Amino acid sequence: MDESNHWYGHSQIFGGYCGTAQGGVLPRIQGFVQHGWNYLHGFPPNDKWCSPGYPRFIWSDVLRRRGWSMGRRDHYLIGAPWIYLLAMEPELGRIPEDRREGTIWYPFHGWEKSSVHGDHARLAAEIREVETGPVTVCLYWLEYGDAAIRKAYKSAGFRVISHGDRGSRWDGKGRDFLRGQLKELRRHRRVASNRLGSALFYGASVGCDIAVYGDPMQFEDERPEYGGTERRMRLWPDLHGVRVDRQLAHEVARRELGFEYQAGPEELRRLFGWRKARCA
Amino acid sequence: MRVNTTPDNVQLIGGEMLLWSDLTQARDWGAIATELAALFVTERGRVLVVGPHPEGLFDMVAARAGSLSALLRSYPDACALATRHPSARVFCGRLDVLAQAEPYDLVLAFDGFAALHSAESPVQSWRESLAALSALIADGGRLILGVENDLGVDRFVSARPAGREGDDSQWTPHGYDVTYPNSPETVERELQALNLSTETCYASFPTREAPRALLATHVLAQRPPDALTVPLSARGYDARMIVADPLHLTRTAFRHELADRLAPLWVSVARKEPSAPSHTILPTGLLQSGPIVHEVIYGGTGWSRSALSAPPVTGRVRMVAADASATIPHGRVLEEILLEGCARDDLRALRDTFTELGAWVKAQTPSIAVFGTTDNLVWDGVRLRLAESGWTLDDAPIVEVVLCRILWRFAVRLLAAGHHHPWPWPIEADQLALTLAGMCGIPCDKEHLESAMRLEEEIDTVIEPGRTPPAYRELLEARDHLHQCLSSSQARVTRLETKLTFRERDLQKTKAKLRKVRRKALACRRTLGYRLSLRFARPRRLARRVLRKFSS
Numbered sequence: 001m002d003e004s005n006h007w008y009g010h011s012q013i014f015g016g017y018c019g020t021a022q023g024g025v026l027p028r029i030q031g032f033v034q035h036g037w038n039y040l041h042g043f044p045p046n047d048k049w050c051s052p053g054y055p056r057f058i059w060s061d062v063l064r065r066r067g068w069s070m071g072r073r074d075h076y077l078i079g080a081p082w083i084y085l086l087a088m089e090p091e092l093g094r095i096p097e098d099r100r101e102g103t104i105w106y107p108f109h110g111w112e113k114s115s116v117h118g119d120h121a122r123l124a125a126e127i128r129e130v131e132t133g134p135v136t137v138c139l140y141w142l143e144y145g146d147a148a149i150r151k152a153y154k155s156a157g158f159r160v161i162s163h164g165d166r167g168s169r170w171d172g173k174g175r176d177f178l179r180g181q182l183k184e185l186r187r188h189r190r191v192a193s194n195r196l197g198s199a200l201f202y203g204a205s206v207g208c209d210i211a212v213y214g215d216p217m218q219f220e221d222e223r224p225e226y227g228g229t230e231r232r233m234r235l236w237p238d239l240h241g242v243r244v245d246r247q248l249a250h251e252v253a254r255r256e257l258g259f260e261y262q263a264g265p266e267e268l269r270r271l272f273g274w275r276k277a278r279c280a
Numbered sequence: 281m282r283v284n285t286t287p288d289n290v291q292l293i294g295g296e297m298l299l300w301s302d303l304t305q306a307r308d309w310g311a312i313a314t315e316l317a318a319l320f321v322t323e324r325g326r327v328l329v330v331g332p333h334p335e336g337l338f339d340m341v342a343a344r345a346g347s348l349s350a351l352l353r354s355y356p357d358a359c360a361l362a363t364r365h366p367s368a369r370v371f372c373g374r375l376d377v378l379a380q381a382e383p384y385d386l387v388l389a390f391d392g393f394a395a396l397h398s399a400e401s402p403v404q405s406w407r408e409s410l411a412a413l414s415a416l417i418a419d420g421g422r423l424i425l426g427v428e429n430d431l432g433v434d435r436f437v438s439a440r441p442a443g444r445e446g447d448d449s450q451w452t453p454h455g456y457d458v459t460y461p462n463s464p465e466t467v468e469r470e471l472q473a474l475n476l477s478t479e480t481c482y483a484s485f486p487t488r489e490a491p492r493a494l495l496a497t498h499v500l501a502q503r504p505p506d507a508l509t510v511p512l513s514a515r516g517y518d519a520r521m522i523v524a525d526p527l528h529l530t531r532t533a534f535r536h537e538l539a540d541r542l543a544p545l546w547v548s549v550a551r552k553e554p555s556a557p558s559h560t561i562l563p564t565g566l567l568q569s570g571p572i573v574h575e576v577i578y579g580g581t582g583w584s585r586s587a588l589s590a591p592p593v594t595g596r597v598r599m600v601a602a603d604a605s606a607t608i609p610h611g612r613v614l615e616e617i618l619l620e621g622c623a624r625d626d627l628r629a630l631r632d633t634f635t636e637l638g639a640w641v642k643a644q645t646p647s648i649a650v651f652g653t654t655d656n657l658v659w660d661g662v663r664l665r666l667a668e669s670g671w672t673l674d675d676a677p678i679v680e681v682v683l684c685r686i687l688w689r690f691a692v693r694l695l696a697a698g699h700h701h702p703w704p705w706p707i708e709a710d711q712l713a714l715t716l717a718g719m720c721g722i723p724c725d726k727e728h729l730e731s732a733m734r735l736e737e738e739i740d741t742v743i744e745p746g747r748t749p750p751a752y753r754e755l756l757e758a759r760d761h762l763h764q765c766l767s768s769s770q771a772r773v774t775r776l777e778t779k780l781t782f783r784e785r786d787l788q789k790t791k792a793k794l795r796k797v798r799r800k801a802l803a804c805r806r807t808l809g810y811r812l813s814l815r816f817a818r819p820r821r822l823a824r825r826v827l828r829k830f831s832s
Contacts, residue, residue, distance in 0.1 A: 061402070062399070062400060062401070064451065065399035065400070065451040065452070066399045066400070066451075068399070068448060068450070068451035069297065069299075069300055069399040069448050069449070069451055070299055070300075070448070071448050073446075225298070225299060227298050231298070234292060234294060234296075235294070235400070
């Protein structure tokens with residue numbers, strides 16, 4: 001249906017959850033899966049490519065309400081692909097709680113068509129000041145490809161990693177994106193970023209403390225519909241800062257990732273237009 | 281939507297909707313909401329207006345009150361209001377997060393709570409919303425609260441199921457909130473539970489989208505006269521598909537003393553206890569007619585109304601101050617009397633009534649008589665009286681045109697609604713109007729009728745813009761009527777066909793007879809006797825001719 005359904009291995013996760021053949025090219029998902037946490041209506045403002053008549057598989061109810069008020073229909077709440085991964089992989093990367101340590105830090109990232117501008121060295125210095133334990137900086141594959149950005153964090157003594165390319169339906173690049181992220185999050189005690197985003201909620205859902213601090217940086221094509229950093233601050237004032245209430249973060253993460261909207265495999269198969277894999 | 285352009289007097293409190301405006305869907309209150317609110321606005325009073333309200337109301341409060349605060353969920357609307365009233369304090373967001381240290385003397389929520397919920401959070405129940413609002417009212421302060429009636433008369437009128445339009449404002453469906461009140465008494469109980477004692481509850485008509493009248497529910501049991509209920513119905517449906525005649529349905533609701541239960545909207549005026557004795561006398565009702573708001577008065581002398589403002593002098597069709605205050609007449613609406621006469625085929629009663637109408641039109645000044653339509657005239661048992669008076673028309677036309685307008689309007693409504701009537705069925709509205717004019721004793725012709733139609737359009741544009749479309753039930757009636765007409769036509773055609781067949785058969789017989797006679801005559805001429813008789817006859821004819829010549 002749309003390429004974004006397959007980013008970050010989302011379609012593979014659903015394929016596994018639904019018992020559809022894994023490994024090969026998955027059938028099309030007949031609809032549009034929300035591919036990242038979003039505080040508009042689950043999709044970018046210019047979402048004309050979401051053809052009317054096909055469902056929009058979104059993560060949380062607030063997105064449905066906002067989307068409805070903005071003239072969007074056909075919402076279907078299934079929660080984030082992440083919750084299906086957690087359902088399938090309760091033990092993946094899990095280590096004893098007392099052995100979890102350090103912070104995994106996700107600097108806000110751009111994408112292929114728009115990049116992010118900001119001072120990474122200054123941000124690294126700020127991280128160094130705040131964090132007391134070992135720090136892993138996880139860069140998006142685009143920023144990871146930039147040696148200067150990598151160096152800014154490496155020179156601060158941080159471990160610099162990337163979960164890799166987000167992939168597509170036709171290559172195997174993004175298939176293990178979320179699995180890799182889950183392993184990393186389960187070995188860290190804390191997850192932080194300079195903007196509230198998917199990674200923080202993923203982390204909070206697996207027991208990490210969260211923190212949002214540092215220069216939020218400037219996105220090249222920042223859309224006014226989102227309302228900017230001020231709106232994020234107004235909507236989630238308690239989630240910003242170097243120390244955030246663990247329980248609150250966990251509750252918000254469960255709500256934003258739509259844990260209570262998890263659908264069953266048969267329901268998803270029907271909705272996606274998939275057939276069940278034949279048993280050998 | 282850059283939030284950094286926010287005016288200084290706008291405070292974002294959470295739940296603000298950046299890409300949203302309530303202005304296009306706001307209730308059209310005309311001037312009655314402003315008039316009612318004005319009774320309670322004091323020089324030192326702190327006023328909070330929650331949700332979208334008419335601009336005139338904000339202007340009035342800003343001009344008269346000690347301070348104006350407003351709560352709007354829409355960010356663009358909040359900015360627009362804040363710019364228009366720089367001294368006002370505008371809170372942008374949702375009701376449940378508005379915490380105010382200083383309570384208000386007057387809280388205006390004419391539109392209820394529907395436009396106070398934000399898409400940013402789950403919708404609160406009606407009871408929770410009322411509790412949140414109640415917390416903002418000072419002791420002795422007032423609340424004016426509008427509550428839509430899910431069983432309002434307009435719900436019966438509308439063909440489309442209510443609340444299922446699926447527009448952008450319905451991200452949460454209406455109708456499933458168990459705390460939502462179902463009667464004025466329930467509203468009163470809910471208010472009482474929060475220490476708010478109801479001073480008066482008003483039933484609002486004719487529609488929830490555009491209320492034009494507020495009548496205190498406690499006086500509705502006194503059987504308001506038909507002349508008052510006429511302006512409370514039949515308007516505001518121009519663009520909607522309807523199933524029943526709103527005029528008929530509303531008047532029936534009043535007659536059955538269900539007007540308070542079936543009002544499209546209730547407006548409660550409540551006061552928070554403990555409160556000092558109030559000197560404000562609440563009106564029995566407010567009624568907007570054209571640009572003027574009238575106060576409806578009910579007392580020992582009956583029902584009357586009094587204009588609260590002088591009418592603006594503009595246009596050819598306008599209101600005049602002289603007739604702006606008047607007693608509201610008792611009696612039956614003329615249209616009902618005529619429809620009853622039609623239904624009973626009572627031509628004697630119809631002739632009498634039309635004669636009265638003709639006499640009334642002749643006796644009145646044409647500039648006033650022209651507004652005496654059959655649904656605006658009341659028969660009080662002695663004479664006809666205007667139900668809604670006060671209108672005048674400059675350069676009024678002659679009596680014939682005035683009468684034609686009244687009769688043509690009635691004829692169109694009678695035929696469109698498929699009512700039974702005693703006149704021959706193929707008759708059209710034009711012919712019927714001219715026939716009725718004859719019954720009134722004022723013969724009219726086509727030219728009068730054409731002028732009347734032009735006049736009707738001109739007056740309607742001012743008084744009743746957007747004519748009420750035919751209702752589905754009436755269309756069914758009209759269809760049945762047309763079906764009868766068609767059956768009658770078919771019977772007529774069949775009868776004529778039979779007659780034609782007989783006539784053709786007679787013609788054939790006659791033709792055959794004629795042919796037979798002709799053949800007989802020809803055969804006769806060929807006989808010997810005939811020819812001999814001709815021969816013998818010739819000399820005799822010659823002799824007669826000669827004799828005539830000589831004799832002359």
